[in-house]
Amino acid sequence: MSLGPDAVRVVPAGSHLPADVTDLVAAWAPGRRWFPGGLTGRPTPWLEVTVDGSPDVVLALLRMADTVLQVPLVVTPAGRDEHAAPGYIGTAAGVAVHDGGVHPAAWAALLHAAGVAAPDLTGGHAIAGEQSNTSVVLPAVRPDGAPHGAMLKILRTVAGGDHPDVTVPQALTAAGFAGTPRFLGAVEAALPGSAPAHLAVLAALVPDARDGFELACEHARRGEPMDALAAELGTVVAHLHAALRVALPTTATLDPTAFVAGLRTRASAAVEAAPAALEAHAGAVARVLDDLEARLAAVPLQRIHGDLHLGQALYGADGWQVLDFEGEPQRPVAERTAPDLPLRDVAGVLRSFGYAAAVGGAADPSWEARARQAFLAAYRAVDGDGGDGGGGDDGDGDAAPSDAAPSDAALSDAVLRALVLDKALYEVVYETRQRPHWVHIPLRAIEELLTDRTSR
Ligand SMILES: Nc1ncnc2c1ncn2[C@@H]1O[C@H](COP(=O)(O)OP(=O)(O)O)[C@@H](O)[C@H]1O
């Protein structure tokens, strides 16, 4: 559905934006929520993307180390009440510069490039909050298959080649999977020296949906069990994994040595990135991984979500919908899209119940374990062993129902425990960079997991 290269034009930095404007933007960008954690300093201008028919809009591509950031801008002559327009960044070189993420002119340009001509932007608004990208709710944009409106996601980190947040929903929609918002289109730009890059993706809006993490926190706060909803989510995640096996088939098989080596590399990188929090645990983490390597067998791999947690699931009138197939934003794209163990997604959701218990302040210490068990039991009920040795415990040491043979269950316990640990290590780094006041949440999980492990 994306328009051809005729509509989207890519030119070198400086072609449209004077240096004073890019300086202004480069100084402003690092303070934004979507600015990748761990990057310091100012980005440098690289390319400018324009869309035919939208002369005021420039999608600036800025470089920072190996990362390319997309910053949509709306640029108009200064002195026309610029403060009244949304997202005013500042004035330089005689032009007023606005943040295109919150500006209808930039939305219209991206929609046009995604194949939606003359969109009705009534009620459009960007979602505020903890997002890595910028998502815009467009209730009056209703292409076929989107009876309640559309969601435009402006991808902030851009790279040549397929973006999983485009290709995965596109393949799932084509395969008829109903557990993710319907894919409607995408925006692509030809970058020099690489394959075309995706800049934005358009999907059907899920109406009146609750964010899964908020819903879980609310349950935890009120002391209401999350078990039934957790079980429904377990079923949807199992169906998602089944749909991914069909929509994006792969013949890849797990190489135990390489897999554990990958976990070791990630663990070392995490310790290096957050030494104050993690150095004390490095030895125990290494022992968990040694133990895993000794037991791991070659099993089939498949495409997975890659960064699944409760905030990636919406609960609406039609039940759970899974979103955001970008993978962990801090991993290279090639790694994020590589076939993997579906238990990695399971581990992500299990960790998320821990976050919800902590953030919601669950008074009942069993709230989290019950939700985890309900999720896992429902997942297994659909998926059997999910191609990864299935049953066993829920990754925190307390037993959960198993439908696998004992040897498979023991292997699955070890895999799930290692993946929960891997996720929690990632989270410590993520929180250290983005939300230091929450670093205690994954850290506590690591401590519990390692204590449980070493006390056996
Ligand atoms: N199709 C959709 N319908 C309704 N809300 C959505 C839809 N897609 C995303 N959202 C909302 O936008 C938020 C951010 O979307 P997400 O894809 O997770 O972006 P990010 O990668 O920036 O975290 C989600 O948590 C959800 O609340």
Ligand SMILES: O=P(O)(O)O[C@H]1O[C@H](CO)[C@@H](O[C@H]2O[C@H](CO)[C@@H](O)[C@H](O)[C@H]2O)[C@H](O)[C@H]1O
């Ligand atoms: O949603 P994103 O793709 O931006 O994912 C990143 O941010 C998430 C936070 O918004 C982060 O998730 C962590 O915090 C959640 C609560 O806010 C919790 O439910 C998750 O379990 C926890 O991992 C995610 O790790 C990060 O990649």
